[in-house]
Amino acid sequence: xxxxxxxxDYKNCINCKACEVACKEENGVELGAEKHRIWVGGNNxxxxxxxxxxxxxxxLPSQCQHCDDAPCEEVCPTHATYYDENGVVRVNADxxxxxxxxxxxxxxxxxxxxxxxxxxxxxxxxxxxxxxRGETTTACQNTCPTKVRTFGDLDDPESEISELLxxxxxxxxxxxxxxxxxxxxxx
Amino acid sequence: xSVEVSRxxxxxxxxxxxxxxxxxxxxxxxxxxxxxxxxxxxxxRIPSTIxxxxxxxxxxxxxxxxxICVNKCAGFARVEDGIITKLNPNPYFPKSRxxxxxxxxxxxxxxxxxxxxxxxMIRIGERGDGKYKRVTWDEAYxxxxxGTNKFKGIKQILDEEKDNRATIGYCNGxxxxxxxxxxxxxxxIGSPNYVDEISICLETTLGGYVNTLGTYGEADLNNADxxxxxxANRAEAIITPDTMDMFKRSKGxxxxxxxxxxRFTNTSAKADRWxxxxxxxxxxxxxxxxxxxxKEELYDKDFVAEHGIGFDEYKNTILSSxxxxxxxxxxxxxxxxEIYKTARExxxxxxxxxxxxxxxxxxxxxxxxxxxxxxxxxxxxxxxxKGGLVYGEKLALPKEDINAPIYGQAQPRFDKEGxxxxxxxxxxxxxxRNMVLEGKAPYKVRSMFMRKHNPLAGVPNTKKTVQFLxxxxxxxxxxxxxxxxxxxxxxxxxxxxYLERTSPVSSYGATEPAIVQRKASIAPLYETKTPxxxxxxxxxxxxxxxxxxTKKYDEDVQDDTEGMSPKEILAYYKENGFDLTDPWEKPVExxxxxxxxxxxxxxxxxxxxxxxxxxxxIEEYHKQLNPNESExxxxxxxxxxxxxxxxxxxxxxxxxxxxxxxxxxxxxxDYKFSVPEGQFRLVTGRHAQFTQSGTTNNAMLRDLIPTxxxxxxxxxADKRGIKFGDKVEVKSNIGKVEILAYPTEKIAPNQIxxxxxxxxxxxxxEMAYGMGANDALxxxxxxxxxxxxxxxxxxxxxxxxx
Numbered sequence: 001x002x003x004x005x006x007x008x009d010y011k012n013c014i015n016c017k018a019c020e021v022a023c024k025e026e027n028g029v030e031l032g033a034e035k036h037r038i039w040v041g042g043n044n045x046x047x048x049x050x051x052x053x054x055x056x057x058x059x060l061p062s063q064c065q066h067c068d069d070a071p072c073e074e075v076c077p078t079h080a081t082y083y084d085e086n087g088v089v090r091v092n093a094d095x096x097x098x099x100x101x102x103x104x105x106x107x108x109x110x111x112x113x114x115x116x117x118x119x120x121x122x123x124x125x126x127x128x129x130x131x132x133r134g135e136t137t138t139a140c141q142n143t144c145p146t147k148v149r150t151f152g153d154l155d156d157p158e159s160e161i162s163e164l165l166x167x168x169x170x171x172x173x174x175x176x177x178x179x180x181x182x183x184x185x186x187x
Numbered sequence: 188x189s190v191e192v193s194r195x196x197x198x199x200x201x202x203x204x205x206x207x208x209x210x211x212x213x214x215x216x217x218x219x220x221x222x223x224x225x226x227x228x229x230x231x232r233i234p235s236t237i238x239x240x241x242x243x244x245x246x247x248x249x250x251x252x253x254x255i256c257v258n259k260c261a262g263f264a265r266v267e268d269g270i271i272t273k274l275n276p277n278p279y280f281p282k283s284r285x286x287x288x289x290x291x292x293x294x295x296x297x298x299x300x301x302x303x304x305x306x307x308m309i310r311i312g313e314r315g316d317g318k319y320k321r322v323t324w325d326e327a328y329x330x331x332x333x334g335t336n337k338f339k340g341i342k343q344i345l346d347e348e349k350d351n352r353a354t355i356g357y358c359n360g361x362x363x364x365x366x367x368x369x370x371x372x373x374x375x376i377g378s379p380n381y382v383d384e385i386s387i388c389l390e391t392t393l394g395g396y397v398n399t400l401g402t403y404g405e406a407d408l409n410n411a412d413x414x415x416x417x418x419a420n421r422a423e424a425i426i427t428p429d430t431m432d433m434f435k436r437s438k439g440x441x442x443x444x445x446x447x448x449x450r451f452t453n454t455s456a457k458a459d460r461w462x463x464x465x466x467x468x469x470x471x472x473x474x475x476x477x478x479x480x481x482k483e484e485l486y487d488k489d490f491v492a493e494h495g496i497g498f499d500e501y502k503n504t505i506l507s508s509x510x511x512x513x514x515x516x517x518x519x520x521x522x523x524x525e526i527y528k529t530a531r532e533x534x535x536x537x538x539x540x541x542x543x544x545x546x547x548x549x550x551x552x553x554x555x556x557x558x559x560x561x562x563x564x565x566x567x568x569x570x571x572x573k574g575g576l577v578y579g580e581k582l583a584l585p586k587e588d589i590n591a592p593i594y595g596q597a598q599p600r601f602d603k604e605g606x607x608x609x610x611x612x613x614x615x616x617x618x619x620r621n622m623v624l625e626g627k628a629p630y631k632v633r634s635m636f637m638r639k640h641n642p643l644a645g646v647p648n649t650k651k652t653v654q655f656l657x658x659x660x661x662x663x664x665x666x667x668x669x670x671x672x673x674x675x676x677x678x679x680x681x682x683x684x685y686l687e688r689t690s691p692v693s694s695y696g697a698t699e700p701a702i703v704q705r706k707a708s709i710a711p712l713y714e715t716k717t718p719x720x721x722x723x724x725x726x727x728x729x730x731x732x733x734x735x736x737t738k739k740y741d742e743d744v745q746d747d748t749e750g751m752s753p754k755e756i757l758a759y760y761k762e763n764g765f766d767l768t769d770p771w772e773k774p775v776e777x778x779x780x781x782x783x784x785x786x787x788x789x790x791x792x793x794x795x796x797x798x799x800x801x802x803x804x805i806e807e808y809h810k811q812l813n814p815n816e817s818e819x820x821x822x823x824x825x826x827x828x829x830x831x832x833x834x835x836x837x838x839x840x841x842x843x844x845x846x847x848x849x850x851x852x853x854x855x856x857d858y859k860f861s862v863p864e865g866q867f868r869l870v871t872g873r874h875a876q877f878t879q880s881g882t883t884n885n886a887m888l889r890d891l892i893p894t895x896x897x898x899x900x901x902x903x904a905d906k907r908g909i910k911f912g913d914k915v916e917v918k919s920n921i922g923k924v925e926i927l928a929y930p931t932e933k934i935a936p937n938q939i940x941x942x943x944x945x946x947x948x949x950x951x952x953e954m955a956y957g958m959g960a961n962d963a964l965x966x967x968x969x970x971x972x973x974x975x976x977x978x979x980x981x982x983x984x985x986x987x988x989x
């Protein structure tokens with residue numbers, strides 16, 4: 001069993017959305033602007049033309065953080081949200097009753113409703129597609145033009161991601177909440 | 188870290204997503220002459236949903252080359268039960284370096300687009316009204332040959348024009364099968380009147396660099412340490428491998444990046460410094476950089492002495508013209524001290540690159556701008572070496588001999604008015620079209636053969652293009668989607684998409700050259716055919732009837748064949764290339780194999796078939812370094828340095844002076860940027876999520892970016908009471924459009940910006956129709972004087988809220 005996480009060299013991100021399209025095609029995600037499992041947060045630069053603050057403009061790719069202590073999992077009344085054997089936070093569509101507690105509980109706003117199944121959906125780290133086929137990358141990592149993403153087993157000290165987290169400074173989002181995300185932003 | 192990552196906030200603030208939400212795909216498509224519901228399959232070859240979850244079943248992985256833009260990135264198509272469920276990047280291709288951009292990923296939606304052209308059709312209504320009837324392929328070819336009661340056939344036209352093949356014009360957009368179309372209409376049918384994307388795209392850039400350095404070259408961004416990027420927006424207008432290489436090292440990580448752009452783009456967001464240059468004034472910036480470098484003698488003197496031609500004249504001209512930073516500051520909107528700093532930093536850097544840029548001609552001085560950029564690069568000496576502008580090499584592929592006939596009656600091309608260096612091959616779209624329209628052509632142009640090209644969206648002044656197409660007696664279109672331009676075709680031939688065809692094998696030249704092949708992932712859907720099959724069948728249909736016309740009017744042929752028996756005449760017809768079919772005797776697959784095996788052997792062919800990519804020693808050289816990246820060539824085998832003593836830098840071009848072109852890049856006062864009070868300069872550009880007008884109907888991409896907006900300065904918008912999403916009318920001297928507003932501080936108060944490629948007028952592209960505005964309706968049809976290329980950024984507009 002692995003404990004999968006993702007490191008994001010977010011300064012590489014150009015907000016091209018290749019990751020989002022790859023994710024949708026790989027996982028059959030419903031179309032519609034709000035129906036995405038991954039997205040890129042961004043800020044417009046501060047200031048007035050032509051004196052704009054370049055540093056204030058940044059792109060930050062995001063998605064389900066696959067927290068080790070996931071609030072969504074805690075609040076789910078039907079245990080539809082669960083950890084799979086690789087530590088990936090998953091939703092069992094058969095058990096989901098769309099009460100939306102998990103959506104409210106998620107500090108990262110990483111969940112949405114799939115209108116076709118009327119269940120909650122979110123990033124699965126391609127668990128039931130690529131990982132199930134024995135592949136070792138997610139669709140988003142694989143396709144990224146500027147190679148923002150590195151996916152891998154955090155418990156394997158030899159893995160690329162472990163190496164990156166050992167050698168590069170990084171941070172997690174909203175770490176003060178104690179959710180222990182498994183998405184790491186490299187600085 | 189202050190970046191907003193919340194999904195909800197992101198959605199609220201996002202331009203692309205705020206107006207049109209989920210896509211409502213219309214259930215009917217009248218154009219296909221039968222009810223074609225969205226993704227419903229009659230034969231099980233089309234997925235039942237737009238996106239398909241990939242399964243854990245066995246799948247084929249077929250190597251392909253992306254055809255959604257010009258880059259030709261390599262990928263593998265995952266094919267499950269005859270349906271393409273996913274496109275993945277191909278790690279073996281050094282150009283695309285194991286990536287697919289959003290458009291590449293969305294290529295599946297081109298294939299399964301419900302609005303695709305599915306059957307051959309001929310026009311039964313009036314041009315532009317979209318009334319067509321479905322016919323068989325043979326009926327379509329027959330209509331091209333003999334016409335219908337609605338339009339004339341090519342046989343009748345050529346007979347009336349006494350075999351003047353120049354009466355046929357033709358055009359084709361960029362792509363792997365373009366050459367075949369040029370062979371068919373240009374060399375075999377014999378028309379000299381070809382126009383393509385070059386004169387509305389990168390002609391002056393290529394011309395400027397090739398005339399100065401001998402090549403356009405490649406920027407070795409992996410090893411450079413200083414970059415000036417102007418007139419290019421690599422975060423949004425993605426070019427491989429440049430985009431991937433550039434942004435991995437920006438933001439204080441090794442590649443100091445100076446961006447010049449009138450607007451603040453995603454590339455600007457990655458810059459160390461961004462200069463909001465006035466449109467059309469880059470030349471003044473480069474000339475003042477050059478002035479500083481020459482004045483302070485910062486340039487690489489050994490390099491210039493060894494490789495420079497005409498340097499003294501160039502130096503004297505620049506210095507005596509007093510192109511000081513103070514002079515340039517007023518013109519460019521870039522402070523003089525920044526210009527001094529940039530010039531000195533550039534020359535002090537180990538491996539500085541002034542990025543060449545690409546696409547369109549922004550202003551009429553574009554050729555001189557590119558010349559000035561190339562010579563400035565040369566002053567640093569950072570040419571033909573690691574970390575500089577490099578020349579690269581190409582792996583050879585055998586070229587086929589085309590047995591092109593000589594038509595005695597064919598007239599030469601005429602699109603030369605106002606152009607110093609008229610193109611022999613690719614012409615000037617604007618001059619060609621306008622001379623025909625204005626009756627200035629020396630003979631009638633009566634037919635347009637078109638393929639994969641949408642001049643109604645791409646060539647400035649759409650109204651004129653419509654008029655031009657309406658003047659024709661016969662318009663033929665080969666394409667995948669019913670574009671704006673297709674609506675003016677009399678005969679429509681539906682082409683297989685790039686995922687349904689094996690294309691002619693191609694060689695990619697660079698520091699890490701490779702040979703690549705696109706293989707058909709699935710058989711063509713509906714009744715579509717691959718371009719090469721269409722060329723072959725059309726050639727078969729036209730060959731003998733057109734030969735009869737040649738025999739009737741061509742005195743040389745008459746003299747040659749006098750007294751010959753029918754059998755001898757047939758031999759003459761074949762030997763002299765009048766048999767139009769011979770280039771397509773063998774299918775593409777067979778031709779590819781022959782070419783590769785003859786040059787590189789059977790093993791190379793096997794590797795190419797499996798991986799889609801081949802280069803000598805690929806098995807030894809290619810190494811996966813980590814989950815994301817590969818090494819393609821060892822560093823000491825890369826082609827950084829290929830020119831040595833051959834390397835020449837033409838600082839002056841005295842021969843061009845004879846044609847009225849400045850021998851040394853020179854600033855003229857009429858290049859100055861100015862906009863009348865109350866008006867705005869229109870600038871246009873591209874974005875990462877679509878490719879011009881060809882992808883606006885793509886369900887996945889349209890979902891990301893459904894429409895274009897007009898960027899208008901926030902303070903100007905406030906004054907005029909224009910808010911985000913308000914509809915505004917934009918009006919130039921030649922036309923007007925309505926478009927939604929995006930007020931922002933990322934643009935100057937006297938400028939506006941819109942993405943190119945939206946505002947499609949074809950109702951048959953149901954997802955694109957009515958979304959946004961077509962910039963070609965506004966952009967005036969001005970040309971630059973060296974090549975006659977379209978000037979894209981010299982149109983002023985008025986705007987008002989409606």
